[in-house]
Amino acid sequence: MYIPTFDDMMAAHERVKPYIHRTPVLTSSFLNELTGAQLFFKCENFQKAAAFKVRGASNAVFGLSDEEAKKGVCTHSSGNHALSLSYAAGRRGIPCNVVMPRTAPQAKKDAVKGYGGIITECEPSTSSREEVFAQVHAKTGGNFVHPYNDPRVIAGQGTCSRELIEQTDGLDMVVAPIGGGGMISGTCLTLSTLAPETQVIAAEPEQADDAYRSFKAGHIIADDAPVTVADGLKVPLKDLTWHFVSNHVTDILTASEDEIIAAMKLTWIRMKIVMEASSAVPLATILKNKDRFAGKRVGVIITGGNVDLDLLPWLN
Amino acid sequence: MYIPTFDDMMAAHERVKPYIHRTPVLTSSFLNELTGAQLFFKCENFQKAAAFKVRGASNAVFGLSDEEAKKGVCTHSSGNHALSLSYAAGRRGIPCNVVMPRTAPQAKKDAVKGYGGIITECEPSTSSREEVFAQVHAKTGGNFVHPYNDPRVIAGQGTCSRELIEQTDGLDMVVAPIGGGGMISGTCLTLSTLAPETQVIAAEPEQADDAYRSFKAGHIIADDAPVTVADGLKVPLKDLTWHFVSNHVTDILTASEDEIIAAMKLTWIRMKIVMEASSAVPLATILKNKDRFAGKRVGVIITGGNVDLDLLPWLN
Structure with missing residues (x-):
C-alpha cells in the first residue's frame, strides 16, 4: 500500500490547476453569530x-502516460466521483466508464452523461457495485480510479485544504464530511505538514456512521447499504483512508437526518448557495456541539x- | 423633481460602503456556451x-441628519426594499415602519422582522398599499424612503453598476430587471457617465409588462395588481424612474412565466446560487433573444x- 506524501499533493496541485477552479471561501456573519465560531466555508x-472530487479525478487522469490513457478510465461511484472522472476524462479526450447505483440522483446521472461518461447501473449496495464493476473493468481494460482508496485521488483531494489554508489566516480546525474518507484523508495529508496544529474533524450522518464506529473500535467496520439523505457518504472506509483516519483525525462527530436537512436549508437561506445534503453534515455537527467550536x-x-x-x- | 447626478452616486458609494458588500461577479462557461455571449453576473x-436595495436604502438612512433620523424611516414595498430599509435603519439604530402586501413571501416578512422592522400589512394592489401607507406615515412621522422614486435611492442603486464596470473589462450591455425602475435608473445614471457606450437593457415579465408598454407608448402606463412569479417586479414606473427609462434605456425585453422559471432553475443548477425569480428575468430574455447578445x-x-x-x- 503506497501512502501518498505531501510532495505528491504539491505535484497534484500543479498537475490539476488548469482543470479546476480555485474556489472561493465564503463567510456568514449570521452563522458566525449563531455558532459562536468563525466559520470559513470552502465552496467546492x-x-x-x-x-x-474533480481534484482527485483530474490528478489520476492527467497523471496517466499516453499509453495508459488510451484505454481510458473506469470507476464505481455514488455520484460525484463519477461525474468528476467523466469531466477529467473528457478534458483529456479519453473514454470513461462508470458504475452507478440505479438510485443515484437523476441530476448526477445527467451530469455524467453531459460530460461524456458511459454509465452502467448497479443495485444500491457495495456488493452489487463491486460485482458489476468487475465486469465493466474486465471488458474495457480502462485504468481503475477508485473514488477514494487511491493515492492519486487522495493527493488530489489534499489540494483543497492547501488552498483553504492559503485563503484564511490560520485555522484551529477543519471540519469535512466523511464517507469513504477521501476528502478527510487528503485534508490530513496536507494539514499534517502545512498546519500541524489544525485539528481535522470528520462529520458523518448517524444513519451511516460506519466511520464513527470504526474510529471508536480501532478497525474498519463497513455497512453494506446505509440509508441517508447525505447520498455522498454511504460508502465505507478502505485501508488507505483508514490509515489517515486512524492516525490523523482528531474526532468524528455525527448528526441526525433532521439535523442535516435543517443545516442544509439554513445554509441555502442565509448564504444563498446551492449545496448537497452531504455538505451540510459539518454545519449540522457544529450546531450540535457549539461549545466545542465557540471562539x-x-x-x-x-x-x-x-x-x-x-x-x-x-x-x- | 430633483434628478440625481453622477456625483450623487459617487457620494452615495462613499456613504454606504461600510454597510454593504462589494458583491462578486460570477461567470459560467456553460451559460456562455448556451447563449453565445460572455455573461458577467453581478451577484446582489x-x-x-x-x-x-440595501444600497439605496442605506444611502437614504445614512444621509439623514441626526434630527431627521430621530423619527425613523417608513416605506411601502413588495419585499426587498422593506427588508433593506429595516437592515439600514437597524444599523443606524432608528425605527423602520414598513407596509407590505399580505401576499408577500413569508421569507421576506420574516427577514424584515429579523432586522427589527415593524410591518403593517395591506392588500396586494397599488391602491391599497398607498392608502395604508398614508395612515402609517401620518402616525409615525418617519422619513419616507420610497422604494424607487427617490433620488437618494436611485443614486444608491447606481453604485452597483460602478462596481460591475470596475470588476469587468468593459461591457457592451448591462441587462437588469425592471419593476418600478430603481435599479435600471441607477444603472443609467452611472453608465451614462462611466461607460456611455454600454447599452442598458431592461428585462420584464410579460405578465407585468407595464414598463414595456410605457416605453413603446412614450408615457407611463401603470397596472394595479399584475400577477407574476417575479414578485419584485409588480410595481409601476413613477416620474423619476420614467425620466431615466425614457432617456437612457436602449430597449425593454419581456419573458413569459415559464421562461422565467426555467431560467431561474437553470441558474440554480449550473451556477449553484440561490436567487429570486425576479433575478432570472434578464437571463430569460437573453435566452429568448440570443442573436441580439451573441458575441x-x-x-x-x-x-x-x-x-x-x-x-x-x-x-x-
Whole structure:
C-alpha cells in the first residue's frame, strides 16, 4: 500500500490547476453569530463538476502516460466521483466508464452523461457495485480510479485544504464530511505538514456512521447499504483512508437526518448557495456541539452542489 | 423633481460602503456556451439583506441628519426594499415602519422582522398599499424612503453598476430587471457617465409588462395588481424612474412565466446560487433573444436572493 506524501499533493496541485477552479471561501456573519465560531466555508460546490472530487479525478487522469490513457478510465461511484472522472476524462479526450447505483440522483446521472461518461447501473449496495464493476473493468481494460482508496485521488483531494489554508489566516480546525474518507484523508495529508496544529474533524450522518464506529473500535467496520439523505457518504472506509483516519483525525462527530436537512436549508437561506445534503453534515455537527467550536476559527468544506432540485429533502 | 447626478452616486458609494458588500461577479462557461455571449453576473443575492436595495436604502438612512433620523424611516414595498430599509435603519439604530402586501413571501416578512422592522400589512394592489401607507406615515412621522422614486435611492442603486464596470473589462450591455425602475435608473445614471457606450437593457415579465408598454407608448402606463412569479417586479414606473427609462434605456425585453422559471432553475443548477425569480428575468430574455447578445460582453444584475424555499415555482 503506497501512502501518498505531501510532495505528491504539491505535484497534484500543479498537475490539476488548469482543470479546476480555485474556489472561493465564503463567510456568514449570521452563522458566525449563531455558532459562536468563525466559520470559513470552502465552496467546492462552485468547483468544476460542482464537486471537490474533480481534484482527485483530474490528478489520476492527467497523471496517466499516453499509453495508459488510451484505454481510458473506469470507476464505481455514488455520484460525484463519477461525474468528476467523466469531466477529467473528457478534458483529456479519453473514454470513461462508470458504475452507478440505479438510485443515484437523476441530476448526477445527467451530469455524467453531459460530460461524456458511459454509465452502467448497479443495485444500491457495495456488493452489487463491486460485482458489476468487475465486469465493466474486465471488458474495457480502462485504468481503475477508485473514488477514494487511491493515492492519486487522495493527493488530489489534499489540494483543497492547501488552498483553504492559503485563503484564511490560520485555522484551529477543519471540519469535512466523511464517507469513504477521501476528502478527510487528503485534508490530513496536507494539514499534517502545512498546519500541524489544525485539528481535522470528520462529520458523518448517524444513519451511516460506519466511520464513527470504526474510529471508536480501532478497525474498519463497513455497512453494506446505509440509508441517508447525505447520498455522498454511504460508502465505507478502505485501508488507505483508514490509515489517515486512524492516525490523523482528531474526532468524528455525527448528526441526525433532521439535523442535516435543517443545516442544509439554513445554509441555502442565509448564504444563498446551492449545496448537497452531504455538505451540510459539518454545519449540522457544529450546531450540535457549539461549545466545542465557540471562539475557534473553523474551516468547513462544502464538498459539492449536485442536488436534484425537484427532490429537495425538506419538501418530502 | 430633483434628478440625481453622477456625483450623487459617487457620494452615495462613499456613504454606504461600510454597510454593504462589494458583491462578486460570477461567470459560467456553460451559460456562455448556451447563449453565445460572455455573461458577467453581478451577484446582489450575496448582498447584505440579500438584495441590491440595501444600497439605496442605506444611502437614504445614512444621509439623514441626526434630527431627521430621530423619527425613523417608513416605506411601502413588495419585499426587498422593506427588508433593506429595516437592515439600514437597524444599523443606524432608528425605527423602520414598513407596509407590505399580505401576499408577500413569508421569507421576506420574516427577514424584515429579523432586522427589527415593524410591518403593517395591506392588500396586494397599488391602491391599497398607498392608502395604508398614508395612515402609517401620518402616525409615525418617519422619513419616507420610497422604494424607487427617490433620488437618494436611485443614486444608491447606481453604485452597483460602478462596481460591475470596475470588476469587468468593459461591457457592451448591462441587462437588469425592471419593476418600478430603481435599479435600471441607477444603472443609467452611472453608465451614462462611466461607460456611455454600454447599452442598458431592461428585462420584464410579460405578465407585468407595464414598463414595456410605457416605453413603446412614450408615457407611463401603470397596472394595479399584475400577477407574476417575479414578485419584485409588480410595481409601476413613477416620474423619476420614467425620466431615466425614457432617456437612457436602449430597449425593454419581456419573458413569459415559464421562461422565467426555467431560467431561474437553470441558474440554480449550473451556477449553484440561490436567487429570486425576479433575478432570472434578464437571463430569460437573453435566452429568448440570443442573436441580439451573441458575441457581446453582457453584464447581468442578479438583484436578490430572498426566496421561500418551501414554495419553489418549478414545484407548483
